[in-house]
Amino acid sequence: MNGTVALLKKELLEQWRTSKILIIVLGFILSGLQGPVVTKLLPEIIKSSSGSMQGIQITIPEQTALDAILSYISQMAAFPSLIVILVVMGTLAGERERGTQVFVLTKPVSRTQFILAKYFSYLGIVVVAIILTAVASGYYTLLLFSNSFSLGPFLVLNLGVIAYSSYILALVVLCSSLLKTPVAAGGVAFVGFLVIDNLVKLIPGWTGIFPQAVFSALDARRIMTGETSPGNMVLPIIIGFVMAAVLIGLACFSYEKREM
DSSP: OOHHHHHHHHHHHHHHHTTTTHHHHHHHHHHHHHHHHHHHHHHHHHHHHHSSSOOOOOOOOOOOOHHHHHHHHHHSHHHHHHHHHHHHHTTTHHHHTTTTHHHHHHHOOOOOHHHHHHHHHHHHHHHHHHHHHHHHHHHHHHHHOOSSHHHHHHHHHHHHHHHHHHHHHHHHHHHHHOSSSSHHHHHHHHHHHHHHHHHHHHHHHTTTOOOGGOOHHHHHHHHHHSOOOOOGGGHHHHHHHHHHHHHHHHHHHHHHHHHH
16 A cells, blocks of 8 residues: 555656646646637627628527536547547556666566556546636636526536546556557557547447536536436446446556566
8 A cells, every 4th residue: 555655656746747747737727718718709700700701691699608618518528538648648658668667666566556556646637637627617607608507517517527537548548558659559549539439429328328428518408407417427427437447457457467
């Protein structure tokens, strides 16, 4: 236990020194803030673009806080996942390529502890980044729009984002444990991310039970407006964390069997 805590502290310190914490947090916040900001500016953007099209009049309904929140949630689907892949892809493959992991693993530390320290240090950063992004986006939504939004459903949707991100992070760590170079790990993780996401969308009934459900505009709108219960997100959230646990378990297993 002490070895894992020491490794966790080491990882967090290393990620701070290499600015990875700053990259993840700022990347998430800038991505999330696009939701309320773009929603507020959308009518003006469309008005300006339609001015050059003579004879064509485009009318859009007044944008609300609900639209801003839904836009924020949708923004948390792609770019934050890409940030995680790019930042984390070298977490194991990079150290193996440089040979630095040998110095850590010669100490009384198991490979499983090594993997878990890597994963949970990044997970802690990602969770903090999502919380800060949710707070910033919620604040700017209230600042830019005259109406408010329901806090409870908003928190549930953000928990769904955390579950989804934990699974993406686990996928990247697994790929990094299996492959020799960061580029290969990042490439395979990105392809896996696309394949799984599209597979979930293509198979009937899967969208509502996998963590990708949080990014369904229709489901998110229904939850935010109270048409459906926030409890409908419980299963996708649980499955997201289960998927993360399975992927990290596979990463630990493969790393224990791998020759350094």
